[in-house]
Amino acid sequence: MREPIKSQRHKSQLLAIAVFAALALPLALALSACGTSDSSNEPTATDQIKIVAAFYPLQYAAEAVGSTYVSVTNLTSPGVEPHDLELSPAQITEIADADLVLYLKGFQPSVDEAVAQQAADHAIDVSAGIDRLTMNPDAAELAGELDPHIWLDPANITKIANSISDHLGRINTSAAPTFTANTKTLAAEMADLRGEFTSGLANCASRTLVASHDAFAYLAKAFGLTQVGISGLSPEAEPSPARLAEVADLVTTEGITTIYYETLVSPKVAETLASETGTTATVLDPLEGLAPGSIESYPDVMRSNLAALIAGQRCE
Numbered sequence: 001m002r003e004p005i006k007s008q009r010h011k012s013q014l015l016a017i018a019v020f021a022a023l024a025l026p027l028a029l030a031l032s033a034c035g036t037s038d039s040s041n042e043p044t045a046t047d048q049i050k051i052v053a054a055f056y057p058l059q060y061a062a063e064a065v066g067s068t069y070v071s072v073t074n075l076t077s078p079g080v081e082p083h084d085l086e087l088s089p090a091q092i093t094e095i096a097d098a099d100l101v102l103y104l105k106g107f108q109p110s111v112d113e114a115v116a117q118q119a120a121d122h123a124i125d126v127s128a129g130i131d132r133l134t135m136n137p138d139a140a141e142l143a144g145e146l147d148p149h150i151w152l153d154p155a156n157i158t159k160i161a162n163s164i165s166d167h168l169g170r171i172n173t174s175a176a177p178t179f180t181a182n183t184k185t186l187a188a189e190m191a192d193l194r195g196e197f198t199s200g201l202a203n204c205a206s207r208t209l210v211a212s213h214d215a216f217a218y219l220a221k222a223f224g225l226t227q228v229g230i231s232g233l234s235p236e237a238e239p240s241p242a243r244l245a246e247v248a249d250l251v252t253t254e255g256i257t258t259i260y261y262e263t264l265v266s267p268k269v270a271e272t273l274a275s276e277t278g279t280t281a282t283v284l285d286p287l288e289g290l291a292p293g294s295i296e297s298y299p300d301v302m303r304s305n306l307a308a309l310i311a312g313q314r315c316e
C-alpha cells in the first residue's frame, strides 16, 4: 500500500514543479524586460543602504553624501532634545539591523550603549579624527570632559561627510564616485558658509558670546568669539545662583547686549539673566535637532544663527 501512495505523491510534485516552471519562466522574462526598459539607474528601496543617524546634523551629512543610494532614519525626532535621548525597543532593533549607524561617542549615552551592544561592527563614531575641545571649566559640571558639539563648525561637517563617504563607498563600490562627488559639493557649500561667518563676524562690538547652553565652543573658536555658557553642557541643567551672578557681572562689565538661548528647551535661564541685566534674550540654535515641522536644513539654520550673531554681537 505504501509504494503507490509514495509514487503518486512524487508524480504530483513533478506536476507542481512543471506548472511552476511554466508560470515562472515568462514571469522572469517579464521582470527582466521591465528591468532593462527602465533607463534610470536609481536604486530601489530594497537596495538602498540603510543608515541610522543618531541626531539631525548626521542625518543631513548622510543624505547629502548618499543621495538616492541611502535611506536615513534619525533616532532623535524633531523637537526632541538629543542629549538625554531614550531609545525605544524598535529603535534598538533599527540600530542592530542598519547597514551603517552614525553616532557621536560621548554625546548620547543611550546611543553609545546600543551601539556597543548591537552595532559595534557597523557604526561610525563621527568625531574620530576631529580635534576635540574640552568643556568650559567655568560653567560645566562636566569640566574637562570632551565637548560633543563639533557640528557647529561647518568644517567639521565636511570631515564627517568624508568619513561617511569612505564607508558608503566600501558598501556600494559602484556608487563610490557619486559619494565622492556629493561630498565635494557639500564641502564647497560648507566652505561658502564658513566664509559668510568669517566676513559677517569680522568686525563686532563684542566678541563674548553668552549662551544658556554651552554648545557653541566650536563655532566660537572657528570665528574668533569667546563663549560664556550659563548652564553648562546639559541644556536642561539649572545654573547655580553664584554662576548666574558671575555671568550677570560679566554682561554688565563688558556691555553685552544679547543673551542667547536655544530652541529645544525652555528659555527661562536666558530670560532671567536678560531681565536682570537689561539685555535681550534671543535664539541661537545649537542644531541638535530641527523644530517639529521645520523644512529648514543645516545651512538654513546656520544662516539664521549668523544673522542673530551679527545683530547680537553688533557686527558691522
Ligand SMILES: [Zn+2]
Binding pocket: 083, 149, 213, 214, 215, 233, 235, 286, 288
Ligand atoms: Zn548640547
